Amino acid sequence: MIRNTASGFGLLAIILHWMVALLVFVMLALGNIMGALASTDPLRPVLLDLHKMIGLTILALILVRIAWRLANPVPVLPISMKSWQRICARLSHYTLYGLTVLIPLTGWALVSARVQTPTLMLFDRLPVPALPVLKYFGSGAEAVILFWQVHDVLGGLLVLLVLIHIAAAMRHHFVLSDDVLRRMMTARLAGKANSQNIGAANCVVTATGGKK
Numbered sequence: 001m002i003r004n005t006a007s008g009f010g011l012l013a014i015i016l017h018w019m020v021a022l023l024v025f026v027m028l029a030l031g032n033i034m035g036a037l038a039s040t041d042p043l044r045p046v047l048l049d050l051h052k053m054i055g056l057t058i059l060a061l062i063l064v065r066i067a068w069r070l071a072n073p074v075p076v077l078p079i080s081m082k083s084w085q086r087i088c089a090r091l092s093h094y095t096l097y098g099l100t101v102l103i104p105l106t107g108w109a110l111v112s113a114r115v116q117t118p119t120l121m122l123f124d125r126l127p128v129p130a131l132p133v134l135k136y137f138g139s140g141a142e143a144v145i146l147f148w149q150v151h152d153v154l155g156g157l158l159v160l161l162v163l164i165h166i167a168a169a170m171r172h173h174f175v176l177s178d179d180v181l182r183r184m185m186t187a188r189l190a191g192k193a194n195s196q197n198i199g200a201a202n203c204v205v206t207a208t209g210g211k212k
């Protein structure tokens, strides 16, 4: 099942979730390894180009993912969850989406301000357009510092939120024993209403004519 339903995520949403998750872990590791290397280390520019390339890939994937989410029903959360818990869960998901857009954008802006040319070159051969940040920031140095700081702070926030997100997923699976983690692992649950959220799923399907 490719599309999401009110009771589970479809295959495309699941593949995109795990691809972005994996790449985000690689990026956080790369960011921190680069930070620990001396500025003269020959490995640094290689890792930095890899970081930029994967980061721009994440940006493209997350935009597809957001478009797909808007075009699909969002699986309802288990009816056993209290309303404040559902609100927190949804808010944390929106924040994760927001951070995975803003972090690559600030990284892209930072390197665009650094090169001060219309094109960035990755691995000396892959051209990427530079963002026109210098139009809005007089001095390149000021823009570099600003975007670097925002990139850094948002990166820290992402680590914190991902840790909370993983802890919440583990709690759903091992303590509450519901389908929240399972439905992000298999698209089969999208094909059938399951016992834990069938009531809420039916309400959503009835209220929206199956569109939401």
Ligand code: HEM
Binding pocket: 024, 027, 028, 030, 031, 032, 034, 035, 048, 051, 052, 053, 054, 055, 056, 058, 100, 103, 104, 105, 106, 107, 108, 109, 110, 111, 151, 152, 155, 156, 158
């Ligand atoms: C989801 C995507 C991204 C994540 C999670 C991420 C994360 C990080 C982290 C954790 C750091 C280390 C910050 C520090 O030193 O304290 C960093 C540094 C950096 N990132 Fe990203 N980043 C992402 C995307 C990008 C993109 C798309 C670009 C550019 C096209 C970029 C360019 C940079 C640069 C230039 C640095 C500074 C490296 C240095 O000179 O030490 N990042 N990033």
Ligand code: HEM
Binding pocket: 017, 020, 021, 022, 024, 025, 069, 074, 075, 077, 093, 094, 096, 097, 100, 162, 165, 166, 169, 180, 181, 182, 183, 184
């Ligand atoms: C081991 C790591 C991870 C686990 C176990 C995990 C688990 C899950 C689970 C179970 C859901 C489904 C929640 C629901 O049913 O409503 C979910 C949704 C989500 N996850 Fe993750 N996740 C992980 C990593 C990440 C990472 C690194 C990101 C992004 C930076 C991320 C972003 C999201 C977002 C935005 C949603 C909301 C999906 C939607 O409603 O459209 N996840 N995750």
